[in-house]
Amino acid sequence: MAYRALNHDTVVDYLRGVPALAEVIDLGAPLHAREVGDGNLNLVFIVENGNAAQSVVLKQALPYLRVAGESWPLTRERMRFETQALLKHNELAPGLAPQVYHFDDEMSLVVMENLSGLEVMRKPLVGRQRFPNFADHISTFLARSLFFTSDFYLTGLEKKELQAKFINPHLNKIQEDFVFTNPFMTSPENNWNPLLDAEVQAVRRNSELKLALAEMKASYMTHAEALIHSDLHTGSIMANATETKVIDPEFAFCGPMGFDVGAVLENLVLNCLSHFAHTPDDEERRAYQNYLLDLVRAIWEQFAAKFDALWVENNRGELMPAAYWDYPGGDAAFAEFRRRTLARILHDTAGHGGAKMLRRMMGIVSVWDITSIADPAQRAVAERLAIRIGSRWVLERNGIERVDDLIAIVREEAGITP
Amino acid sequence: MAYRALNHDTVVDYLRGVPALAEVIDLGAPLHAREVGDGNLNLVFIVENGNAAQSVVLKQALPYLRVAGESWPLTRERMRFETQALLKHNELAPGLAPQVYHFDDEMSLVVMENLSGLEVMRKPLVGRQRFPNFADHISTFLARSLFFTSDFYLTGLEKKELQAKFINPHLNKIQEDFVFTNPFMTSPENNWNPLLDAEVQAVRRNSELKLALAEMKASYMTHAEALIHSDLHTGSIMANATETKVIDPEFAFCGPMGFDVGAVLENLVLNCLSHFAHTPDDEERRAYQNYLLDLVRAIWEQFAAKFDALWVENNRGELMPAAYWDYPGGDAAFAEFRRRTLARILHDTAGHGGAKMLRRMMGIVSVWDITSIADPAQRAVAERLAIRIGSRWVLERNGIERVDDLIAIVREEAGITP
Numbered sequence: 001m002a003y004r005a006l007n008h009d010t011v012v013d014y015l016r017g018v019p020a021l022a023e024v025i026d027l028g029a030p031l032h033a034r035e036v037g038d039g040n041l042n043l044v045f046i047v048e049n050g051n052a053a054q055s056v057v058l059k060q061a062l063p064y065l066r067v068a069g070e071s072w073p074l075t076r077e078r079m080r081f082e083t084q085a086l087l088k089h090n091e092l093a094p095g096l097a098p099q100v101y102h103f104d105d106e107m108s109l110v111v112m113e114n115l116s117g118l119e120v121m122r123k124p125l126v127g128r129q130r131f132p133n134f135a136d137h138i139s140t141f142l143a144r145s146l147f148f149t150s151d152f153y154l155t156g157l158e159k160k161e162l163q164a165k166f167i168n169p170h171l172n173k174i175q176e177d178f179v180f181t182n183p184f185m186t187s188p189e190n191n192w193n194p195l196l197d198a199e200v201q202a203v204r205r206n207s208e209l210k211l212a213l214a215e216m217k218a219s220y221m222t223h224a225e226a227l228i229h230s231d232l233h234t235g236s237i238m239a240n241a242t243e244t245k246v247i248d249p250e251f252a253f254c255g256p257m258g259f260d261v262g263a264v265l266e267n268l269v270l271n272c273l274s275h276f277a278h279t280p281d282d283e284e285r286r287a288y289q290n291y292l293l294d295l296v297r298a299i300w301e302q303f304a305a306k307f308d309a310l311w312v313e314n315n316r317g318e319l320m321p322a323a324y325w326d327y328p329g330g331d332a333a334f335a336e337f338r339r340r341t342l343a344r345i346l347h348d349t350a351g352h353g354g355a356k357m358l359r360r361m362m363g364i365v366s367v368w369d370i371t372s373i374a375d376p377a378q379r380a381v382a383e384r385l386a387i388r389i390g391s392r393w394v395l396e397r398n399g400i401e402r403v404d405d406l407i408a409i410v411r412e413e414a415g416i417t418p
Numbered sequence: 419m420a421y422r423a424l425n426h427d428t429v430v431d432y433l434r435g436v437p438a439l440a441e442v443i444d445l446g447a448p449l450h451a452r453e454v455g456d457g458n459l460n461l462v463f464i465v466e467n468g469n470a471a472q473s474v475v476l477k478q479a480l481p482y483l484r485v486a487g488e489s490w491p492l493t494r495e496r497m498r499f500e501t502q503a504l505l506k507h508n509e510l511a512p513g514l515a516p517q518v519y520h521f522d523d524e525m526s527l528v529v530m531e532n533l534s535g536l537e538v539m540r541k542p543l544v545g546r547q548r549f550p551n552f553a554d555h556i557s558t559f560l561a562r563s564l565f566f567t568s569d570f571y572l573t574g575l576e577k578k579e580l581q582a583k584f585i586n587p588h589l590n591k592i593q594e595d596f597v598f599t600n601p602f603m604t605s606p607e608n609n610w611n612p613l614l615d616a617e618v619q620a621v622r623r624n625s626e627l628k629l630a631l632a633e634m635k636a637s638y639m640t641h642a643e644a645l646i647h648s649d650l651h652t653g654s655i656m657a658n659a660t661e662t663k664v665i666d667p668e669f670a671f672c673g674p675m676g677f678d679v680g681a682v683l684e685n686l687v688l689n690c691l692s693h694f695a696h697t698p699d700d701e702e703r704r705a706y707q708n709y710l711l712d713l714v715r716a717i718w719e720q721f722a723a724k725f726d727a728l729w730v731e732n733n734r735g736e737l738m739p740a741a742y743w744d745y746p747g748g749d750a751a752f753a754e755f756r757r758r759t760l761a762r763i764l765h766d767t768a769g770h771g772g773a774k775m776l777r778r779m780m781g782i783v784s785v786w787d788i789t790s791i792a793d794p795a796q797r798a799v800a801e802r803l804a805i806r807i808g809s810r811w812v813l814e815r816n817g818i819e820r821v822d823d824l825i826a827i828v829r830e831e832a833g834i835t836p
Binding site for chain 1: 569574575577578579581582585586587588590591594599602603604605622623625628629632633635636639640641642643736737738739741742743744745746747748750751754755758
């Protein structure tokens with residue numbers, strides 16, 4: 001079927017023509033569709049048939065991305081990357097990504113599980129909600145999706161097959177431009193709080209910082225370590241008290257693992273800083289900020305422990321075969337190889353996390369946690385801290401020995417006591 | 419035309435059926451073909467028509483690679499990678515690779531320039547021949563083939579297109595196994611001088627060295643910096659006093675630049691060590707060994723200068739746009755980015771060069787420079803030094819600040835005075 005954008009009428013006709021969906025939703029019942037996407041990037045329809053247990057989401061790519069008020073053509077192939085990645089996540093981290101029911105490449109659409117009862121995390125985090133299973137779930141997602149797509153698990157041939165399937169130039173380009181480059185130079189789409197003019201200009205003229213950001217961009221572009229989500233902020237995670245689902249993996253490609261881990265941690269830090277405005281009560285604020293910093297620690301520590309355990313239990317990859325470590329002292333060397341690998345992922349977590357923290361303050365996309373602070377002066381408090389913390393994460397990345405070093409930078413700059 | 423292996427009769431019929439070749443060789447004249455390949459990997463025919471100025475080489479892939487006495491199936495697609503890379507090298511480094519006249523994917527063959535009058539470099543280097551243009555030519559080849567296929571020159575989209583075209587899993591796997599893994603563990607195809615048993619076992623049990631080798635393998639597998647030749651030893655270079663041509667790029671893929679630079683330098687060092695046996699006269703030996711070490715210095719220094727100059731003159735790549743450095747002090751930061759990048763390539767040159775030096779001593783493939791030393795005790799002199807030097811290049815790589823540091827290790831271990 002030739003590509004055409006669907007609307008809330010045609011989407012119903014389309015779904016009735018997909019018999020495989022009958023297992024999920026009674027297509028004979030009256031179907032009702034509503035568009036819930038923001039309309040900038042994709043169409044997103046929730047389709048229901050009156051039975052609360054039966055509904056699906058249909059997501060269709062539009063052939064453009066509307067940014068900064070102008071139209072940016074964007075290949076529709078991103079829906080293929082999203083579907084491939086969703087299937088991979090379901091396979092590797094069952095229960096932690098929405099199920100895929102149907103994919104139509106020509107129409108650039110995917111039909112998937114409707115995550116009713118779960119909420120995108122940003123708003124509940126601003127509302128000081130706690131997620132008792134989040135550290136466990138997201139660390140499992142990270143450890144499993146990264147380990148099982150890395151050279152520590154895959155053979156050389158398997159890895160290249162995966163890499164070929166996820167060569168994703170157009171979505172890469174968005175991150176190359178809008179994470180690592182444009183925010184740090186003059187570019188018309190950049191957007192920042194005018195109260196931060198001095199800080200923003202200082203970042204753009206800080207040579208040591210810009211050299212470090214260029215190195216992080218080189219890492220993003222050339223270090224094909226594992227299949228990464230590549231946009232794993234708290235707006236790409238839906239959760240409630242019991243469940244967690246990672247959504248929107250259209251940016252997926254083989255890149256540096258620290259980019260994903262860093263995205264999760266830095267978004268929790270940005271939310272933490274937003275509470276200087278959102279939570280005026282000192283005690284209440286301090287408690288929730290400490291909850292978030294504990295979450296940062298728990299996510300890294302659980303991720304590292306799970307990644308290491310998976311590696312010990314499944315050491316079948318190209319890097320390195322068990323026989324390579326089969327000599328007196330080889331066990332200790334294998335353990336040291338794992339330790340050094342995780343230390344390097346932590347350095348990258350700091351570097352990529354810091355870069356992304358900075359770009360949220362002075363690039364095209366901000367985070368709702370902070371833009372929802374109405375008063376510019378109050379907003380500037382959180383933003384100034386984010387610039388200081390992001391800069392230090394980037395600059396000090398190779399000296400970071402444990403996650404507590406990252407947290408200590410947040411505490412020092414923001415004055416958050418335990 | 420369905421694949422069939424050609425012989426010296428059918429190759430002539432095949433060529434007569436390719437009208438495009440008429441521009442290179444008179445197909446109406448009586449053609450004479452002889453097979454000159456070693457028969458293990460590819461068929462190589464030189465086809466002549468009696469006119470000394472008119473001849474071509476036809477190279478055809480066989481569907482297997484015969485190693486260690488057993489048959490190893492190998493996809494014929496390697497001829498496509500070789501042809502693609504030859505075309506790229508001709509485009510980027512004109513005159514430094516054989517010209518391509520015809521490619522037939524079905525038949526897995528390429529027809530190219532016959533490099534009569536040039537010789538594979540190993541034997542003339544053993545014969546103490548000097549190549550007055552070699553440092554200039556090979557440094558130009560390295561600088562141009564690497565810079566113009568890197569993210570410093572290509573846009574993000576161009577680089578991914580190149581990368582997709584050169585996903586080369588089966589040939590990668592040969593290097594992954596036989597450069598970085600099998601030589602350093604028990605594996606039936608490994609081969610070494612029995613006089614070196616103790617040294618070989620010591621390498622296989624040296625945890626610090628094995629950790630470093632694992633890091634170099636990770637670099638080879640995941641650092642997609644530029645289109646590298648990926649097998650650039652002196653057996654892949656043909657030369658005479660005036661010309662230099664790089665051949666056999668079937669291993670080409672997007673990998674770490676230091677792997678190519680390291681291959682050239684370490685093969686010159688291995689040849690240098692071979693003269694302890696090949697050149698008994700002290701004065702004559704010292705002179706040629708110093709010639710080779712000067713060549714190592716000249717190649718690196720000219721490579722670095724040319725790479726840097728190309729970057730300054732052609733700064734259009736994704737890493738980083740000129741506008742990124744457009745601020746007071748930005749010129750110095752851009753210069754520092756180039757300096758750090760070349761410093762990193764030198765570290766990788768040491769690490770990959772050292773790894774390859776070691777594997778030649780204890781893996782499946784040796785180098786003729788050294789195996790041509792008939793007396794095992796004399797051979798062991800060169801081999802022991804190669805193991806010591808290779809180990810130090812790998813272990814000390816991140817402390818190497820200039821090429822003279824690499825040369826100093828060779829001088830110290832081998833006792834070669836200037």
